[in-house]
Amino acid sequence: MNVSAADNFRVMLYDASFPPYFFDKEDPRTGIVKDLFSAFGKETGDTFEYVRVPFKRALHQFDSGQIDIEPMSNPAWRGDSAVLGEYSIPMGVSELIVLFNADKYLPIESPKDLTGRTIGVVMGYYYPSFAPYFEDGSIKPHVLPSDAKLIQLLEAGRLDQAIMNKDFALYQIKEKRLHGKLKLSRPCSALDMMVRFHPSKKDAIPRFNKAIRKLLDDGTIKRIYDQYR
Template identity: 60%
Template sequence: MRFVVFLVFAILNIVSPLVESVSADTLRVMLHTGSFPPYFFEEGDSRSGIIKDIFSALSNETGDTIEYIRVPFNRALYKFEAGQIDIEPMTNPVWRQNSKVPGVYSIPYTVSEEVVIFNSRHFISVDSPEDLLGKTIGVVRGYRYPKFDPYFESKRIIDYRLENENKIVQLLLAGRLDQALINLDFANYQIKKKRLGSQLKVGKPFSVRDMMIRFHPNKIKMVPRFNKAIEKLLNDGTIKRIYDRYR
């Protein structure tokens, strides 16, 4: 009997790691072309960025392998809907409510703050979209801005659609735009690293949203273990330390 019990435990010790290995997966994660610091940098850049650092920490906990798919933003959204990308790493359901494949979301692991950024010579205090009636505002093509979209649709505010956030900053510095809507972390990173504090000024946040991982429905089984990993990384301060590297 003792031999049988020993044999059962021996078999379990061998099988358990194999089960964990089989349950691990290779996940295709959306990462756009170009750069969006501090979240990600151009391919070949020695800096990894917040998204890669966070997913490196998550995959260490879950055992999954991460493969990054770099394509233009709108193409990335299409590939997610087609099941050719498994994960959008940082988003909110409000931004994807019109998607053909809304997806399944993890628990939040950070927040995203969106602000109005100005060419310093044209700064005004903005408390609501009403303060920008009649003005032209730089925005990223393909993005949704729930608080401003009704004003764009009615033309009470003119949206000037650009390829990405880097192009927005270029036009602000050149004086071709007076103001734009932009991510706060991106704005602060640009101002700090390029010493643009005298040329660009950041206004109040107009949107603060929880950031989650969006999984394609065919990867729904991954959500519980990623939620468990997120909770651990939040509790032990890992995610905060990753953000602090880029601030």
């Protein structure tokens, strides 16, 4: 650990809850993001201050340098940002799945298999593999304000299927005891998850990369993810 190079970083978390990655401010549970950064800090000597603001404001504060780190990101998500950022090596994978009301389950190999259906999506999210089908109208997006609202409508039978993060879906099924009521598709896409740094903090990337390699090799990162699955 090179404590002389350590820094305090402002890390975006948003003001909403997105379990198992992070929970509400008042919730005693830590979540994957805080657990990962706690492990990183033990290796790098860095400390972290979590900034909870709405999603769009968080991205603006990153662009302006008020936030130093987006904890889990990929360049494919931020290509239109004013400040692209600098990235660590991958530490995990974010998989998108289609979550079905079990009565409406359809085995799918590609988005094309959902032609003619309406599918729940979250406002402001981009779904690359589905975008062409939304644009030509062969699949109709039903736009909702949050992933939690997608779960609520699926559970109530008011929505047949929705696109969402696999870890979020599995956590909701586990916590709400929805086994048998909701069913996951095979992953539709997968993106490497990396730490996104504001360019002013890019000197920290080598020590974070070293920490990530160690924590991947010794199984720490896998154990963190597994405790929420």
